[in-house]
Amino acid sequence: MAGDLRASRVSEGSGAAGDRGRCHGSRSPGDARGLRPAAGGSGAEGRDLRSRRPIAAGDREGGLASRRVRRGRPLARARGPRRDPSSDHPASGRGRLRIDHRRIGGGSGGGRCFVTGDQAARTAVVATVGPACADRDVLRRVVEAGAGVLRLNLSHGDLDGHLRMLALVRELETELGIPVAVMADLPGPKIRVDAADVEALAEGIELDVVEPGGVSGESSPTITIDASKVLDAVEPGHRILLDDGNIRLLAIRCADEEGGRRVRCAVTSGGDLRARVGVNLPDSDPDLPAVTPRDLEFAVAMRDAGVDLVAVSFVRHGDDLRRLRRALDDSSDGGRTPGLVAKIERPAAITHLEDVVEASDAVLVARGDLGVEMDIAEVPVIQKTVVAAAVRAGRPVIVATQMLQSMISQPSPTRAEATDAANAVLDGADALMLSGETAIGRHPVLAVATLRRIARRTEAWRDAGPHDHGQGSDGEVSGDPWLPAIARGAHRIAAELPVTAMVAWSQTGATALILSRGDLRVPLVVLTDDAAAARRMRLLQGVVPVPVDADLELGADRARFLDAAGRCLVERGIAKAGEECVFVHGSRREIGRPTDSVGVFSLLQDGEES
Known part of the structure; x- marks a missing residue:
């Protein structure tokens, strides 16, 4: 584009034009950080805010001033009234904010600037890594298709293999110049079939289920599970489900023996019994920890390798997450703990939903085990309940399992699957997750592209309606008391004025998290000098993270920040000359704000006149 782009800026009084900042690809990863905001910078410790957006009123009067400046002039006429604090405002007497827009530095360039993802699709995509996309070229194309978060399923494979895959993702991240988050999914206390002396179970036959060390029956087939002390919770009349409920057993008699409890069962729904299939006890409540010693070993290893998120399986209550967070913090050498994602897949988690959500950094609706543990008719309602709870608490939420299941073998999803994905977007999900579709499917890249296309079309339909003024919450933000109000103001501006995008600076990811809550319908471009924070932002709805060099000090200099943000917007096609954008920034004049x-x-x- 001919000529230099110029952006307005806010300052406390300096009249000098800022130096040009340059946006670039991811810098060295550094250690992982959870989604919990930390005090300081432009972030905050609090997380319980969903910024509201009002119904568009089209009224510019009373908005914050926006000034456009032609080359060579320090100031120009504003198009709206100035909105300094009133005399009775808490900020009065401590330096009022002044709107001071100046042109940004002349000359060309600014370097390469990478803005990730399709700006029209705000819903993130989580893709599970497996044999189908483990090849470097295929994995690269999965990321390029729009997968911002890659999931490593630690239930399969070995730890060394997952660590090598994490290293490969970091190489691709640097090669592509875009942040990519990695989520390690812990196996949890999953009960599996360890051994069986029968391969096919016919309806009506009887068999025994025993724990490790149990003795096979002389006259009945025997299935041995791989967990101890779990059958103590089984009573006659309880169901035992195998292979995600494809095979169903009903307990008819229980006996305590020297080798453990033996449960005599009748087969109510038969089928072929495969090796190492999962076992669910939907009517029982075995005393199993959500985080096993093996899980903790995996979590520590992945944290030390720089993973961004850790998904915790079979969470029952918030203390499961708090114990893991404490263990990771206590064993750390000063590095940051990954964000903890609570997988909702047990009835106990629904019972303690608010506590689980509060203790988490993000929430995942795991519909697979949830549909086995509970009545399948309850799953759609539970999904909406969990998503709504996460939205109220200001937590990112992922909807997972069988989103586009038929694309494991087919090049197109069913109509029901497409509708299911669209409904998850309408529910308010930040991200949709692909499992087998990308891990073992025939079309991993196409599956990601298809899910993005469905999300984009659904968002466009939703955006045609009025803004949802009631979305979000008004929770306080520890360490940054002004941020909730500023976030609401930024949303109001984006709703009522013809702006193209919103830009913000976020040191820790907290500002990005809070600004992403609510019905924001323009791209939210967030600059940060923390590579780990940029990666975790890939999980947030509508957020486009842009890593920048720390030595540019964009968080402390608004002129440089607006310069860099403007160049990124234009170079990536999000905005063009003549368009206006909202910005959120901090002056760092006061630590408390x-x-x-x-x-x-x-x-x-x-050369353009103001």
Whole structure:
């Protein structure tokens, strides 16, 4: 584009034009950090906010001033009234904010700037890594198709193999110049069939289920499970489900023996019994920890390798997450703990849903085991309940399992699957997860592209309606008391003015998290000098993370920040000269209010009159 782009800026009084900042690909990863915001920077410790957006009123009066400046002039006329704090505002007497828009530095360039994903699709995609996409070229194309988070299923394979895959993802991240988050999914206390002396179970036959060390029956087939002390919770009349419920057993008699409990069962729904299939006890409540010693070993190894998120399986209550977080913190050498994702897949987690959500950094609706543990008719309602709870608490939420199941073998999903994915978007999910579709399917890249296309079309339909003024919550943010109000103001500006995008600075990811909550319908481009924070932002709805060099100090200099943000917007086609964007930034004048500014800036070419 001919000429130099110029952006407005807010400052406390400096009249000098800022130096040009450069956006670039991911820098060295550093250690992982959870989604819990930390105090300082432009982030905050609090997480219980979903910023609201009002119904568009089309009224510019009373909005924050936006000024456009032609080349060579320090200031120009504003298009709206100035909104400094009133005399009775808490900020009065401590330096009012002033709107001071100047042109950004002349000259060309600014370096390469990578903005990830398709700006029109705000819903993130989580793709499970497996044999179908383990090849470097295929995995690269999966990321390029729009997968912002890659899931490593630790229930399969070995730890060394997963660590090698994490290293490969980091290589691709640097090669592509875009942040990619990695989520390690812990196996949890999954009960599996360890051995069986029968391969096919016919309806009506009787068999015994025993624990490790149990003795096979002389007259009845015997299935040995791989967990001890779990059959103590089984009573006559309880169901035992094998292979995700494809084979169903009913307990008819229980006996305590020297080798453990023996449960005599009748087969109510038969089928072929495969090796190492899962076992579910939907009517029983065995005393199993959500995090086993093996899980903790995996979690520590993945944390040390720099994983971004750890998904915790079979969570029952918030203390399961708190214990794991404490164990990771206590064993750390000063590095940051990955964000903990609570997988909702047991009835106990639904009972303690608010506590589980509060203790988590993100929530995952695991519909596979949930549909086995509970009545299948309850799953759609539970999905909506969990998503709504996460939205209220300001937590990112993922909907998973069989999103596009038929694409494991077919090049197109069924109509029901497409509708299911669209409904998850309408429910308010931040991300949709592909499992077998990308892990073992024939069309892993196409599956990602198809899910993105469905999400994009669904979002476009939803955006045609009025804004949802009731979305989000008004929770306080520890360490940054102004941020909730500033976030609501930024959303109001984006709803009522014809802006193209929103840009923000986020040191820890907290500002990005809070701004992404609610009915935001423009791309949210977030600059950060923390590579780990940029990766975790890939899970947030509508957020486009842009890593920048730390030595540019964009968080401390608004002119440089707006310069870099404007160049990124234009170079990636999100905005063009003449368009206006919302910005959120902090002056760092006061530690107690790290985020203290919101406004509108314009992108102009050299020679254009204001």
